[in-house]
Amino acid sequence: MIQELKEGYGHIFEEALINEIVQVGTFKEVSEGYKLMDIGEYVRGMPLLISGAIKVLREDKDGDELLLYYLEKGDTCSMTLTCCMGDSKSEIRAIAETDTKLIMVPVQKMDEWTAKYKSWRNFIFESYHNRLNELLNTLDSIAFDKMDMRLISYLKEKARINDGNIIKNTHQEIAYDLHSSRVVISRLLKKLEQIGKIELHRNYIEILTL
Amino acid sequence: MIQELKEGYGHIFEEALINEIVQVGTFKEVSEGYKLMDIGEYVRGMPLLISGAIKVLREDKDGDELLLYYLEKGDTCSMTLTCCMGDSKSEIRAIAETDTKLIMVPVQKMDEWTAKYKSWRNFIFESYHNRLNELLNTLDSIAFDKMDMRLISYLKEKARINDGNIIKNTHQEIAYDLHSSRVVISRLLKKLEQIGKIELHRNYIEILTL
DNA sequence: TGGTTTGTGTAACTTAAGTTACTGCAAGGG
């Protein structure tokens, strides 16, 4: 664990902090699809991502989902931070997008480290900053863009996360993430194929030039 | 200033912190419509609201606006927090919704106080928590609700902020906030009037039962 | 006073998106 921690966080955390994390943190390896957190659950630990990606979702009263953003290497879940301090429940769902390695830190240490380590403060604030901005981007795209643009952004981001140009998803799954319907997504994807930007296959999509 | 500070924040901040704030903070009184912050500006201070309300907006590339949420007594602007640490520009616009009293604290103190005062840490984290949740609510409403529901929520919130049942806005202004068009808003307002929930007048709307 | 500006009401139309319904085809399992 020390090795992974130093690799991912060695350049931002002080030696002493790294050691503390090693003491109280637990290494965790989860595979694609694993649900790390669900809406309404109480937060017990905060994740430091080593590798992989986690998708963060919002759900409405009818159970419809909406993708908010992805967490990647070096990220942590800001929602966790706020939740654990206020002892409140999670507002979001977190699911491993790929196989993921992470370190779980008990929330009790949060306040202590925030007082003690400048690097930890910076990390936390930067994390908030990034998450707020991601949320704003998502909001922009929903409020200001039409579905075709949202779909293109989605495909780009998804390709980036899985570093490759193949997206292994059905149209239905994409529709869930974008809070749309399968027929609409199929229609728009078809158009993208017709103008030569992508190639459609069963169960996967190949990105050509987006 | 000490008096206002103690009234609004005395029960959450330690005596010593209150004194520090008095030392470096500047009292500010702005009237309705005053622009406190704009997109792209650098953040120089962080506001502690004493009274009044501030509306926080997002803007797209075409200059179209969207209301994100309101800040009220006891709130601060989380965007400021993240921006000043990373030395980045504001992502939002902030305009006084009503006449507003606030204290501006120079951003340099942020890190110091976060290390020094537990009450400050709690305040900051709670502030983030609230803001993230407000942002999620706004996002929910845009992603999951139709315009008629969004309009009703808007009217309710607006009435609450101005504590009264009169909303002094034109249909055009409401359309801007909701990122819609005047005709659509007029249409929906008319429907609300027809089912007896509101009463329409020139330049203002009266809430009956929402 | 008459004329201009501004806010609202409404009709007619366009468009994006969602819905329903059906097709065919590919994969996978007995």
Place this chain on the structure above:
DNA sequence: CCCTTGCAGTAACTTAAGTTACACAAACCA
């Protein structure tokens, strides 16, 4: 091998929302 299941394509339709255009009246003001 057939048969079920799941995925994708497509047509036809509905609906919410945006757009254009115009009428009218209150407010403003020269």
